Amino acid sequence: MRVTLKQLAYFQALAEEGNFGRAAARMHVTQPALSMQIKELELTLNANLVERRPRDIRLTRVGREVLARAGRILSETHELEAAARRQGLLGRLNLGVIPTVAPYLLPLVLTGLRGADLTRDLRVREAQTGQLLAALDAGQLDAVIIARPADAPDRTILPLFQDRFLLAGSATRLRGLAGVSEHLRPVTLDPEQLLLLDEGHCLADQALEVCALDRRQTRIDLGASSLSTLCGLVAQGFGLTFLPEIALRSEEAAAPEMRVLRFAAPEPAREIVIVRRAATTDDGWFAALAEVVRTAAAELLDHAQRVCPPPA
Incomplete structure (x- = not known):
């Protein structure tokens, strides 16, 4: 199983929103669907990325590192898409x-x-x-x-x-x-x-x-x-x-x-x-x-x- 761009985007949204419900609303998916993608990302990386709390989440040390890398990967992806769709x-x-x-x-x-x-x-x-x-x-x-x-x-x-x-x-x-x-x-x-x-x-x-x-x-x-x-x-x-x-x-x-x-x-x-x-x-x-x-x-x-x- 490999890391997907969808998982990175969902994880970035979760980190920025600090809450599964708000992150799911931002990404226009259900909360269980978002939670499943985060869990799969953690399984793929063999690491806990977030500490789950009753009302919010907190990033782990590994989670902070993954977030920084995810931001760079997603930014480069946006650049690739922009270059592909724009010719002059x-x-x-x-x-x-x-x-x-x-x-x-x-x-x-x-x-x-x-x-x-x-x-x-x-x-x-x-x-x-x-x-x-x-x-x-x-x-x-x-x-x-x-x-x-x-x-x-x-x-x-x-x-x-x-x-x-x-x-x-x-x-x-x-x-x-x-x-x-x-x-x-x-x-x-x-x-x-x-x-x-x-x-x-x-x-x-x-x-x-x-x-x-x-x-x-x-x-x-x-x-x-x-x-x-x-x-x-x-x-x-x-x-x-x-x-x-x-x-x-x-x-x-x-x-x-x-x-x-x-x-x-x-x-x-x-x-x-x-x-x-x-x-x-x-x-x-x-x-x-x-x-x-x-x-x-x-x-x-x-x-x-x-x-x-x-x-x-």
Whole structure:
């Protein structure tokens, strides 16, 4: 009897979940089926891998070693599968995008890919940065589009574009700021007027950073999960929010009462990048995809700069 990839995947799930029931649910199998595979793995290796307790499990010393090796084997397997299904941009591509980019950029990116006949099977996952990077490292995604993370030796990063922040609010709220727009800076804003996205969204963290604020200093914190929600609120006079340039075209159409101002130079901005694993086979698909994304973003950025011209 030999060790199977299924057994390693089930064991990895059990180790990460710490419980047979949760691991079975994660792998979409019954608990007895998962337990049987773990038992067979232990018999094959002639070693106990877990200490079974009433409510959870604990890895043995051998179990910890097997888990480390299983992680490497499964990661390499994902890489093999990804390389086999992807030929340039002509095979399946699993792409992750953060929520403050996806709804604005993806429609144009998909149009560009189809127009150039670059891909037949693009699968997209929208999630927060931490979840996307975890899925990328696990081999579940081939690339992710996010705000620049910390550099890591096992990842390859290509810059895509600078996405400047605009200040969004109602005409009435912004009227008082228009006269000082040449000197308008994030740190001069009243923190009690700011509406922010829920914790975990990188855009909220970036907004707090450029304002030199702690989230606890904002009086109005609705924990909104989308920029569209925030734009609808500020358009009706409920505070101010930061709006990335790429979002302006869509959000001004959805909330026509909303107005925007530019900050004085140097304007606050985030750098949007595309990231892949350094070990991933690259026969040109990564650079080709990056160029399609840059072209799509340029259309949105040009619109934002026409509507709200940058400072001279």
